Amino acid sequence: MLTHLAGPYVVGIDAGGTKTRCVVLTLGGALAGTGTGPGANPNSGGDTAGALTTALREALGDVDRSHVLTGVFGIAGAGSAGRPAAVAGARSAWHAVGLRGSPAVVTDIAVAFAAGTSAPKGIVVFSGTGAGAAVINDGTIVQRADGYGWLVGDEGSAVWLGREAVRAALAAYDGRGSPTLLTESVPRALLGGSAVRNQEPSARRPRHHRALALAGAPSLASGGAQGGGGTGTALLVADDPSGEPAHHPRPGPPPNPQLAQAIIKEVYGRPPAALGRLGPVVAAAAASGDPVARRITEEAAEWLLRDVDAVRPALSDPYAPVVMHGSVLRDGPVADAVRSGLSERFGAAPRRAGDGAIGAAGLALRRLGFPLPD
The missing domain is CATH 3.30.420.40 (ATPase, nucleotide binding domain)
Known part of the structure; x- marks a missing residue:
């Protein structure tokens, strides 16, 4: 291992609904390891502990576990409703790879902010x-x-x-x-x-027509979030001999x-x-x-x-x-x-x-009194 990567270390994890990413940083912010795993959101039915363990083990590799000082896990679904399951999964993964103590658990929202700035608020x-x-x-x-x-x-x-x-x-x-x-x-x-190979919705459209679609769904800004509104009207506009456009219903794909x-x-x-x-x-x-x-x-x-x-x-x-x-x-x-x-x-x-896992590791550095990497 290179001297500047010899540790001590902090761990950062960004665990979303579809993917988990882990990084190991030195106290100077140098990247010493990375790992990935499946989604870990406890509210989505994922295997939180298993996903975290997979990413953490890959990121640590042969790093001396005794040199890992702390970690921050940003986990989707780790708000008050899902916090007990997220904390339990984080602790299980931490101990499964031979680390001492327990990581701090925050939501992935907090590490998302830290991934974009070193500012505290x-x-x-x-x-x-x-x-x-x-x-x-x-x-x-x-x-x-x-x-x-x-x-x-x-x-x-x-x-x-x-x-x-x-x-x-x-x-x-x-x-x-x-x-x-x-x-x-x-x-x-x-x-x-292959599922749509035989579907050709444009086959029945007349030639020399230009399609216009009038979106009828209301905008949220105009109050559409409260309901109402249709799905819109699609029209074909064809030039008639008088030069004026003639409007006809546009055929959709066959059922x-x-x-x-x-x-x-x-x-x-x-x-x-x-x-x-x-x-x-x-x-x-x-x-x-x-x-x-x-x-x-x-x-x-x-x-x-x-x-x-x-x-x-x-x-x-x-x-x-x-x-x-x-x-x-x-x-x-x-x-x-x-x-x-x-x-x-x-x-x-x-x-x-940037990388949410880097943001999580930056939060871990801040908790130790070190500046977050830029």
């Missing part, structure tokens, strides 16, 4: 498997909005995007919703290309009950967090101009900005940093809209979070 807005916003002060959540899990919250998350994409595709299949690229991309992502049932079987046969893999599918469709996908991404951004607005009054320092964290907020239409909204609200561009 500020706001983090996050969207990955879960979604929400919080005011953080020295690793503690002062106030939060959402982050309540896939069943009752997490609006604007990758899982939420995936669920909305499936709903839009199914609605288009049975005639309740507007035609959308999602009728092709959703089953392809869930089932593979395909078998494909719809295959999607349902796949969705209900996997953990809810698996829907998160459709997040990039929605973003790609939105970027291609699909009005249904654009409505979904716009609504996701509105939910996330609402979360920020809800917690902002608890931030005492108006110049404290704002951090964006999570796969949905790295790039794409949701990230662009949220970044723009945050810049307007705070008069400065938000910071982009």
Whole structure:
């Protein structure tokens, strides 16, 4: 082992709903080991202890366990409701790899903020498997909005995007919703290309038509979150001899009950967090101009900005940093809209979070009195 990596060490873990990442740092902030494992959220039915142990053992490798001073585990679902299970899983993993004492357990929200700044306080807005916003002060959540899990919250998350994409595709299949690229991309992502090989929704469209979609779903900003609103109307606009556009209903994909049932079987046969893999599918469709996908991404951004607005009054320092964290907020239409909204609200561009496990290890260093690495 290189001299500058000889320890002592701290451990940081960022355990989400679909993946767990662990790092081992020296007191000077040098990376001495990394490891990964499956999702560890106790509220999603994952094997918390097993996932943490897998990532921790890989990261430690042949590191002398007696040189590990402390650790911070940021675990999704480790709020008050899931804290007992998260703490028990963390302690079990810590002892399983031969470490002494016990790690500190915080939520993954706290380490998400620490992954974007060394400042002790500020706001983090996050969207990955879960979604929400919080005011953080020295690793503690002062106030939060959402982050309540896939069943009752997490609006604007990758899982939420995936669920909305499936709903839009199914609605288009049975005639309740507007035609959308999602009728092709959703089953392809869930089932593979062969499942949609014979589905060609554009085959029946007349030539020399240009499609317009009038999204009828209400915006959250106009009160649409409280209900109402349809799925929108799709039209074909064809030039008639007079030069005026003639409007005709746009045919959607032919009914395909078998494909719809295959999607349902796949969705209900996997953990809810698996829907998160459709997040990039929605973003790609939105970027291609699909009005249904654009409505979904716009609504996701509105939910996330609402979360920020809800917690902002608890931030005492108006110049404290704002951090964006999570796969949905790295790039794409949701990230662009949220970044723009945050810049307007705070008069400065938000910071982009890095590795959450590094953020957790940085919190461990701070607890020992060492500065967080930049």
